[in-house]
Amino acid sequence: MQRKLLLLPILLFALTEVSAQSPLSVEHIMRDPKWMGVFPSSPEWSDDGKTIFFKYNLEGDPTDSLYKINLANPSQITKVHWPEEKALARPQSDLNADQSQRIYRKDNLIMLEDLEKNTNTTLLEWHEPVTNLRFLANENRVAFNSSGNIYVFDRSSKTVSKVTNISSGSKPSSKDKSEEKITFLESENLKLLDVVRERKEAQEKSKAYRESIRDGFDEYTYYTQGKNLTNLQLSPDERFATFSIFTPATNKNTAVPNYVDASGYTEDLNARSKVGNSPSKVEIGIYDLTRDTVYFVSTSDLPGIKDLPDYVKDYPEKTWEEKERALTLSSPIFSPDGKKTILQVRAFDNKDRWITEVDLETGKLKTLDRQRDEAWVGGPGIGGGFGGGTLGWLPDNQHIYFQSEATGYSHLYLLNVGTGEKKALTQGNFEVFDPFLSKDKKSWYLTTSEVDPGERHFYKMPLMGGSMEKLTSMTGNNAVVLSPDEKKIAIIYSYSNTPAELYLQDNKAGAKAQQLTSGQSEEFKAYKWRDPQIVRFAAQDGAQVPARLYLPEPSKKNGAAVIFVHGAGYLQNVHKWWSSYFREYMFHNLLTDLGYTVLDIDYRASAGYGRDWRTGIYRHMGGKDLSDQVDGAKFLMAEHGVTPGKIGIYGGSYGGFITLVALFNHGDVFTSGAALRSVTDWAHYNHGYTANILNTPEEDPIAFRRSSPIYFAEGLQGNLLIAHGMLDVNVHFQDVVRLSQRLIELGKDNWEMAVYPVEDHGFVEPSSWTDEYKRILKLFNSTLLDQN
Template identity: 50%
Template sequence: MKKYLFFLLLCTGEYTFAQQIAPLTVEKIMRDPKWMGTSPTNFRWTADSKTLYFNWNPENKAKEELYKVTTSSPKPIKAADKEDEKLLSLNYVYNQNRSLGLVEKSGDIYLLQTKSNKETRLTNTLERESNPIFLVNGNVVYQQGDNLFEIDLKSAETTQLTNFVKGKKAGKAKSQPATEQDQWLKAEQTTLFDIIKKRNSETKGSNRSVRGRFGTPPTDTKSLKELYTEDQFLNEVVISPDGRYVTYKLTTPAQNNHNTIIPNYVTASGYTEDIPGRTKVGENENVSHGFIYDRERDSVYAFQPSTIPGIKDLPDYLKDYPKALDTLKKKNADRPVNLFGPLWNENGTSGIVIATSQDNKDRWVLKLEASTGKFSLIDRQRDEAWIGGPGISGFYQGNTGWVDNNHIYYQSEATGYSHLYVANVSTGEKKQLTSGKWEVQSVQLSKDKKTFYFKANKEHPGITNFFKISVSGGQPIQITMMKGLNEIILSPDEKYVSINYSYMNKPGELYIQPNQVGAKATKVTESTSAEFKSYPWREPDLVSFKNRYGADVYARVYKSEKPHPNHPAVVFVHGAGYLQNVHFGWSTYFREFMFNNLLADNGYTVIDIDYTGSSGYGRDHRTGIYRHMGGKDLTDQADGVKFLVEKYGVNPKHVGLYGGSYGGFITLMAMFNEADVFTSGAALRSVTDWAHYNHGYTSNILNEPFNDPIAYKRSSPIYFADKLKGNLLMAHGMVDVNVHFQDIVRLTQRFIELGKDNWELAAYPVEDHGFVEPSSWTDEYKRIFKLYERTLKK
């Protein structure tokens, strides 16, 4: 019996081991990702900096749960319940000596006495109160609905400061002149009836009596000025810390736009239902205007964008359209701008506004002259491609703030890489604090305002770490040291950092480290499953090569230990365009990472390229696709194949590629315009015509279809469909609200009309842009694998 049990256990163990080392399959890697284990997320410190909360699912339950770890004992434990989160660090706004703090919780305002940690509720209403601040005089201002209210903390009196009124100001109604018929009837009534005479007489006497009794309103009662919003939306209501100026925006919604409709075929009702979609690039934009209400003068006036230096400058691309350029020069109009701010200094003496031109070519850091609405220049960044880069944006104020009452900080790509600057708003003097061929990716000013903490890829484009530097400048000091990607959250007391650390073949895990140079990071979580660990996931070669223009391009290469006799290769093209996937950390494209391992197991060499347009490499790499998507970003893929041929022995006659979204777009362009390089391609959720994509993304890179049709025609695959030679698989979700299914349908019709027969389309009725169902992922990637097996191993 014992021998039998031993034999049974031995066989079971062998069976389990055989399961663990079983080869990768599409079905296995495309399951619900929980099979891999679930990394911790959503890290947040308590106010006392002693405890860190996070979401985690180490037990592979249906949903993740709340966990916590302390700085004194870095062993994660399950939090008792959500009540633990009452201790979380909140985004308090403090007075100048930090003795008092303000915060909004559940739509009410609370006052914190920092020394005693005593909290007092200031409002308790059904309406939401928000955006509390301290005025210089110590009073509190908050917003309720559209209006601002002030609380005198000494007297507890609440005063309304603004009176925004929806609609238009009613003018004095003009009485219509009486017709001859009306006059005759009125005279007749008075003549015929004594009662009419009596009432007319009483009305006149009553009016005189009222005026005599009440007279004019008392002089000590001052009604609030009515600020009419008319038919516009009111937003960004901000008061200066001295209480004098209230700035706000009025926005007119875009008119005559066409929202797209996405049909949903698989519905609970059994009927086709429509999903409302976005507009397309080139549609009209909302129009906003900024205003200032000077409470001291009781007057309202507008911001003056016409005072911004260079407001009339036209973009260089218009030289390709002489007639349009001539017309605009004669018009000599101010370019439309987006204004963000003002950001006020503590004493309320200066306000900073960030302005971006709607043609995406300019970003200004401006000082607001609040008494007039005029601007003076602190910094201007001009880019004939488009403004962007880490900490810089045309859609928000970016990493900008006050160091003290005279100095601000901001980021700029003036040197070709996004770096940190400090400027004196009084003298205009600017100082660059960081420099080099690397990027500052995020910035945080210390509580004592003496130090900047920042994340940067200083060591290598694919390695991020945490640094600090004095606000006066000097050498950056590196705090974290782990080779990979380090996502940092600083504790409120700035004594610790939480680190979400990952490596190329290791998903993210939580570490905690003292905020000190040379301190050791302690690992807190272990998340990956035994099944995931049982496979020896490759650590890809992180390489670089020169493209045909002489620029460095970085890539990951997945080598095959047993290449197929044909020495085939596959190029994976990441999505989003402006995204970095070639780094030493765990990829957000984790399914593709696993699929690339599967391909390498089956004899393919795989390369994943941070092509021109990807993030992490500075301005020139970022904007290298301006006015020609499918230009340098495409030739980088072909140059990557040449690199594989020279360095990895790949057969140039057996190369395929695949990618989703922007990667799908590049795949289409490759199959059309680099047909001699790529035998087969799988284009997933692909943009086929950039004139049908959204405005915010596309107008940056290609301007607008009606003012730069050249850029759209040379950048859109649908115009090159006649050049298809190889084998093309297209896959698209039918309820994709990002890249609409219409995109792939239009290209399909082109293929039909062109008589092409070397393509196929796989449609996924229930999937949006990012697939959700494992069955859809599995079907899609089985088709991709089958395509390569059939066409690249002949």
């Protein structure tokens, strides 16, 4: 009897270890997110700076609506009803240089708003739709596009002039119609009907007279020959117009079957093409308004235009043709006075970005800055293939600004286009986000990660560089919108365990932020959500890998661990703000309650850590990004008492891909895994994302072969759950269908698949989320915990 009593505490401890409880459940946390409360987004200021508008939902509407807070009564939140919201909208607007006036379109009227006097005046009534409404260098003149051409309205003379003559058709034949063959019917008509013949003769005489008095002058017309002309703009000095001719690639698109269409029939959803596309073509045209002629920008003199990538050395048997690479060109950006213009050019192979000055007289390019990356050019503020990113002019018409990863981190630069002198305005092992000029053009405002990779703060800096003044102080993410007079800032702020709320602060360092919203529901606040530790562990190559760590209470610890792999590849999830993966965050709290140790890693390729981290997976997805997961598992075993053989892994999209290669290549480390909406073969994914990292399957098959899970499926040892939405137009359901056939042919029986007929890549239905995560929890509980 004595012996039995001694064994009882041990038995009770073992039962407690297996059956730890949580106040949370999958059904609870995967409900419609409205149960959590209501949280603000997309703040905007009124023109007078007295009101903040934002998206919110106090009334349980099907979607967020526009709400407002008047600073005179900041405790009152009011819904903006449609008539007021419609009156606020000002499409096609532009501000003058000192931002005292705005032009905008209202129905068929072009309006002028005086922001200082708060008055609105009708400038012009126009009969056609209007786009690209802009002040010119002479602010008494306003340019706009209509019916495929540019018009200028002079506010002094009240006159409108058409400054371009562009036709979407083909140039007419020079052959005179009178020389054309007259048909039998026309000939007989002219013989039989005297009035018809007389009228035709009169028309021909009138035409001949008009042509005789023109002294041989023909009005110039540029014919696009049916090509797609876009981005038509007038230089501020009205000397040139520029435009883009876009010729889309003719690549085969894929189709995703919808088996649950309301029609009762299986309908195909049109989806993207696959990696290896032929490129779309962009040409930049220059319309010389003085010489009445059109010519195109020439790119053949760009330095390195024929450079081959380094990876060609891996294919010694192949002959590589030296030729000009395919390019994409952004729309030109004119200096404020219109005398100069810059143009961003990117190589279609993603290895080069050139910032160039355009000689508007000839179309030739002068390279101002070339950023070459043997992996791919990217990072915050760098922009994509068709432009975007940080690029523009200072008011002096001499300096341009842009961002570059020249030092390994994305920083803000100035360059004098006359002297070529380049100056870094920011520097250090941090990144810069969304810089913009102050209203008086004497300062920069910018967001950076200088304090910590897991924090974002708002700064002010002198125009030509100098000390940055930190304006926000709350630890976490401070997403700032500046008031029109720049005296106050609206902040969407969140912390690791606290969803976003709206704050108001004076625009000065050390000012205290005032919370304006408080949206958490009582049900959400009832649980004590964890503030996960941010740790770093050593990778096998010596890198320090950041991660979020969730530790259970010692009394609940069960020796098992789950590693979460975020999606997107280039995304940051180890930070001190509310995660976009909020469902997964709540699931991690549930797992921790149950005694699991949870690790969430910003593996190689994640955002927020500079160029080398971003490109660490070049030509080998499933390389360092996977070894970081393995090293994370070793860290848990060495430092946090996790038992070997009791580690699971899961994630969606890119995280699903990593889960697959983890189970296929490291079954000795990972016992179980849940691969959600996962890429199984990178040759079947899209071009824009995949070609950056792996090039193309035709040119670099080695990279695709060693990166695609389907080639390693024979290595599956542990327990695999595959889950995928059948309507996924991003990572197609076809991916897991092909993989499942491979697993069948390999004779694997330690896997299962859950399919979701009504879901796209991002699940929408709470029932789907619940089903998926119940399966994930069941997988981990049944395979990682001791079952007594």
